[in-house]
Amino acid sequence: MRFAAILLLLLISALPLRAQDEEVVLGLSQNRVAITASFDGSEILVFGAVKRQAPIPEQPMEVIITVAGPDGPVTLHRKARKAGIWVNADTVRIDRAPSFYAVATTGPLDKILSQTEDLRHEVSIPRAVRSVGVSEVVADPGNFTDALIRIRENEGVYQQLDGEVTFDQQTLFRTKITLPSNLTEGSYPTRIFLTRGGAVVADFETVIDVRKVGLERWLFVLSRNQPVVYGVLSLVIAVVAGWLASAVFRWFRR
Template sequence: MIRLLSLLCLLSMPAKAEEIVLGLSRDEVAITANFDGSDILIFGAIKRDAPAPTGDKLGVIITVAGPDGPVTVRRKARRLGIWVNTDSVNVAVAPSFYAVATNMPLADVLNAEVDSKARISIANAIRTYGQMDGKEVDFEDALIRIREDQRLYQTLPDAVLVEDETLFRTNISMPANLTEGDYRAEIYLTRGGEIVDVYVTDIPVKKVGLERWLYNLAHDNALLYGLMSLAIAIAAGWGASAVFSVFKR
C-alpha cells in the first residue's frame, strides 16, 4: 500500500503523453505435484497522442514480486566445535520472489532518488526494522545473495526487448520453489530517469489438483493427514518387504 501511494505521488502530473498497454501470456500460475517452474511472457505497447519525445532515453522496467513477509536473517559462527546462531537482524518486508527486468541497466533508466521512493530495485524493495546501520546492510546483502542463488531474486538488465520505442516484451522465469499467493507485475515507463507511467496487475500463483487437496488436508485436518501419512508409510514398508521376500525365494 505504501509503495502504491508513493507511485501515485510520483505520477501526480498532467495528462500522460505516453501510456502503457499490457498483455500477459497467462493469467495465473498453477502449482501441481510435479511443478518445476514456469515462464511468463509479459508484453505490451506504448500508446501516444503525439510522436515519441526525442532526447531523453526511453526506459521500460518490468518487476514481478511475490507476497511480502518478514524475515529473520541469522549469522552462524563456530563455537566450541559446533555451529550456532549468533547475530540476527529482522527484515520487516522482503518479497518471497522478486524479478527486475529492464531494457538497459537500471541506473541508466531510473534516477536513484526515484528508485528510493518507488522501491523498484531489489535492495530498495527490502526494508528492515528501524534505522539501518552497517550490520543491517550486511545482513540484507546476505539475504539477497541467498535468494539470488535460489533464483528467487533476479536482476535482468537488457532483458526487455523494445521495438521502435513502441512495442516491448520480456520473459520472466519463475523457479519451482514459489510461495503461493498473488504476484504483482508492475511495468514502469521512464524518460530521463523519471517515471512517466506505470501499469500494475496481479498474477495468482496457487496450488491445484492433488497438491491443493493435500495442502488443504494438512492445514484443515492435521489428524487425518497424519493418520493417512502413517498408513501410506506402513503400506509402503509392507509392500517393499513383500517384494524382497519374493526375490529371496
C-alpha cells in the same frame, strides 16, 4: 482575500485533467499459474505497447518490468566460532521480503532509474526487502540484507535481468520471466514502469495468480484445515509405503 483563494482553488479543481501523454498497454501470455505434483517451473511472457497522445519525444524511453511473489518476514542467523564450535552469534528478523522477485529492464537499472524514483516505487531488489529496525539489533544491518539477496539469487528466486526487455521502435516491448519450481502460492503483482531521464513517466500494474491445483491443492487445504487428519493420513501412507517396499524386497529374494 481568503474567499478569492478558495474560489481560485475551486476553479482549478473544476478544470478537466490533462490526459497522460504516454500510457502502458499490457499483455501476459498467462495470468494464472497452476502448481501441480509435476510442476517444474513456468515461463511468463510479458509484452505490451506504449500508447501516446503526442509525438515521441527525442529523449529515449526505457522500460522496467517487475514481478514479485508474496512477501513475509525472514529470520537470519549469523554464526560465529566460540569455544571450538559454531553457534548463532546474531539473529535478525527482516520485516518483509518477497518470496520471489524479478526485475527485467531495457538497460542497467542504475542508469535508467534514479535513486529517488527507486526509493519512491521500491523497484530494485534491495528496495523490495524491508529491514526497518534491524540497525537497532546489529551494527551492520546491510550485511544481513545482502546475504539474504545473495542466497535467494543463488536459488533463482531473485533475478536481476538487465537488458532483457526488448523495446522496438520506442513502442513495443516484451520480455520473459522464468518462474522456478519452488513458487509460493498467492498473488504476484506485475508492474511496468516507463522512464525517461531516470524519472518514471508512466506505470501500470496487474496480477499473476499462482495456485495449487489437483492433489497438491487438496493436501495443502487438508494440512491447514484439518492438521490431525493430515498427520494421520501421512502416517498411514508412510506405513503402507514401507510395507510395500518390504514386500517387494522379500519377493526379489525368493
